[in-house]
Amino acid sequence: MSTSKRKTYHHGDLRQALLTAADRLLDEGGTGAVSLREAARRAGVSAPAAYRHFADKESLLAALAAQGFDEFAAALGKPAAGRDSLAAMGQAYVAFAVERPGRFRLMFGPAVSDRDRYPDLKAAVERASIGFRGATKKPREMQHGIAMLRAWSMIHGLSQLIIDGMLPGHDARELALAVTTAAK
Amino acid sequence: MSTSKRKTYHHGDLRQALLTAADRLLDEGGTGAVSLREAARRAGVSAPAAYRHFADKESLLAALAAQGFDEFAAALGKPAAGRDSLAAMGQAYVAFAVERPGRFRLMFGPAVSDRDRYPDLKAAVERASIGFRGATKKPREMQHGIAMLRAWSMIHGLSQLIIDGMLPGHDARELALAVTTAAK
Numbered sequence: 001m002s003t004s005k006r007k008t009y010h011h012g013d014l015r016q017a018l019l020t021a022a023d024r025l026l027d028e029g030g031t032g033a034v035s036l037r038e039a040a041r042r043a044g045v046s047a048p049a050a051y052r053h054f055a056d057k058e059s060l061l062a063a064l065a066a067q068g069f070d071e072f073a074a075a076l077g078k079p080a081a082g083r084d085s086l087a088a089m090g091q092a093y094v095a096f097a098v099e100r101p102g103r104f105r106l107m108f109g110p111a112v113s114d115r116d117r118y119p120d121l122k123a124a125v126e127r128a129s130i131g132f133r134g135a136t137k138k139p140r141e142m143q144h145g146i147a148m149l150r151a152w153s154m155i156h157g158l159s160q161l162i163i164d165g166m167l168p169g170h171d172a173r174e175l176a177l178a179v180t181t182a183a184k
Numbered sequence: 185m186s187t188s189k190r191k192t193y194h195h196g197d198l199r200q201a202l203l204t205a206a207d208r209l210l211d212e213g214g215t216g217a218v219s220l221r222e223a224a225r226r227a228g229v230s231a232p233a234a235y236r237h238f239a240d241k242e243s244l245l246a247a248l249a250a251q252g253f254d255e256f257a258a259a260l261g262k263p264a265a266g267r268d269s270l271a272a273m274g275q276a277y278v279a280f281a282v283e284r285p286g287r288f289r290l291m292f293g294p295a296v297s298d299r300d301r302y303p304d305l306k307a308a309v310e311r312a313s314i315g316f317r318g319a320t321k322k323p324r325e326m327q328h329g330i331a332m333l334r335a336w337s338m339i340h341g342l343s344q345l346i347i348d349g350m351l352p353g354h355d356a357r358e359l360a361l362a363v364t365t366a367a368k
Contacts, residue, residue, distance in 0.1 A: 032216060105293075108344065108348045109348060125350075146363065149363060150363050152345070153337075153341035153342035154341055156341035156344060156345055157337035157338055157344065158337035158341070160292065160341065161292075161336070161340055164293060178330050179334050
């Protein structure tokens with residue numbers, strides 16, 4: 001194979017180019033469609049060049065998931081704080097899931113079997129969790145913990161049920177509004 | 185290849201034998217590990233014999249998912265009706281998910297892309313939904329619908345968060361108890 005069509009990247013740029021290519025593969029066919037080889041091909045580099053950045057497919061998926069959690073934290077952080085901050089965050093949560101179900105499934109699903117093996121992913125999950133916790137007010141120890149877990153479970157479950165087609169014929173935004181408004 | 189080791193089945197029994205084999209593959213490695221060819225091998229028949237029962241892998245997964253929803257309806261139906269029937273059902277829901285995460289992910293996940301293509305699956309989903317709806321009391325039209333959706337979302341989300349390892353260090357039964365009890 002000729003290498004004449006191969007691109008050259010500055011240090012670090014190739015890593016992001018591979019992530020961007022893998023992100024598109026994720027949208028096209030889920031985690032099963034993501035491969036280091038195909039990401040390399042789309043980024044215009046050889047497979048060995050890609051393997052210098054990611055040891056294997058799971059490392060690539062873990063980096064993608066970490067990027068997803070950072071985008072998630074940013075999306076959840078947008079709603080203005082205030083009386084309805086938890087409802088607004090819930091709606092942002094559902095919107096994030098619906099926007100790119102493949103990304104959401106990668107982040108929360110079993111594609112990365114042990115998140116603890118990937119410090120960047122673990123840290124990104126923690127950052128996103130802190131953002132979510134911040135939206136709940138007046139911490140009162142255990143009761144607060146359960147209330148937060150209930151809110152998180154509810155909005156996470158609604159997101160999953162929507163992207164998994166269990167609530168056909170309903171608008172995602174309207175469902176999120178109804179569920180988070182009634183939750184008060 | 186010799187066919188001397190091939191088993192013979194009565195009509196209908198092979199279908200169930202293939203489903204049983206596929207169910208084990210599901211537990212071993214998720215939907216990605218399920219194949220008609222491997223299910224046939226484990227059931228002791230040729231691949232063409234298996235294809236007489238299932239057109240392709242998705243048909244096999246759809247039949248497995250339908251079986252899962254029937255087991256789900258049976259598991260949810262066990263708790264005695266009464267004041268705490270919704271809490272008991274929520275706890276049974278989480279227990280079902282935790283018992284076999286691969287089955288739960290197949291049932292609700294994207295492995296079967298369009299449930300409407302499989303009438304048996306669609307009917308099984310509907311039967312399980314009726315069981316769930318039956319646990320909520322005093323229908324009051326729209327408000328009741330939202331209350332049910334909130335309860336379903338909450339318990340489904342909790343199940344997902346647990347099997348996806350987002351709540352490490354916690355016991356699934358205790359989480360289910362805390363969330364469903366606080367929900368009153």
